[in-house]
Amino acid sequence: MKKLRNLLDASHNPESIGNKFRHRRFFVFETLIAKNFPAGRKLKILDVGGTAYFWKDKNFLKNYQVEIILLNLDTSETGHPQLRAVKGDATDLSEFGDDSFDLVFSNSVIEHLYTFENQEKMARECMRVGKKFFIQTPNKHFPIEAHYALPFAQYLPSKWVYTILTKTKLSRLHRWRPEKAQQYLEEIRLLSMKELIKLFPGSTLFKEKFLGMNKSFIAHNL
Structure with a gap:
């Protein structure tokens, strides 16, 4: 029973299936980063809604001279010199100028913004402050509701x-x-593929598959 509970737990649990999906997703992210930025290059990343634990167990922090800003409604100590937590609102990034970041990253956050209007605001802000973006969200029509x-x-x-x-x-x-x-x-307001394309026009859409079905989508311009 404990093994099954861990498997079904939220993605912060290393033994959960959600965590395994996150690691697969991060491999896609690293592959795209490698194609766009040479190893050793300085990178400044804004992670909208991100957590320190998501980054700390990965080699990415060692492979790049990267500074990652974790933006959330509340802040906490990150425990890592390359990670810095700031307080902010995903729908209003006015504290940052245009193209302030090499990349804006967000994992399973945009569906937590109550309304499509707020999701539009976040999308516009991510594309404004980031030269590149990588935004993931669960597929509204996947048979198993992600949360x-x-x-x-x-x-x-x-x-x-x-x-x-x-x-x-x-x-x-x-x-x-x-x-x-x-x-x-x-x-929670889940997004369909059509809505995500509308939010990030001209972006590339990566489809995460599970048993041949679209489990989630990633909109990016890498």
């Missing part, structure tokens, strides 16, 4: 999902706290 690990939860009424999350252990084998469940149900 709850529940089949077709994105198509159910919110009240039904709330009840499932708070009254049962069907989601990742644990019962959600009511306040967390409500927050997720309010803030």
Whole structure:
């Protein structure tokens, strides 16, 4: 049971399937970076909604003279000299000038912005402050909803999902706290492939596959 619980846990758990997908995704990212930037080159990256643990266990920090700014609503110590946390809003990056960063990176964040209008704002800001961008988000129409690990939860009424999350252990084998469940149900707005293309016009779309289906999408210009 513990092994299954770990497998279904959120991606911060090294034993989870979500973490394995993240490592596969990062390999794609590193491959694209290598094609665009020579090894050893100085890089300045803005990670919108990023965490220190995501970067600290990877060789990327050793291979590049990279400074990574982690932008979130709240800040915490990163414990690494190449990582710096700042407080900010993904929909308003006005503290940064145009092309301030070699690259803007974001992993599973843009779907947490409540409305399509906010997602448009984030997309515009990412393309404005970054010379390059790499933005990932789960596919709205993948059969398993990415945040709850529940089949077709994105198509159910919110009240039904709330009840499932708070009254049962069907989601990742644990019962959600009511306040967390409500927050997720309010803030998550999954994107379709068509909507992501609209947000990042002219970008290349990479499709992450699982069992032949599109699990998530990456919009980038690398």
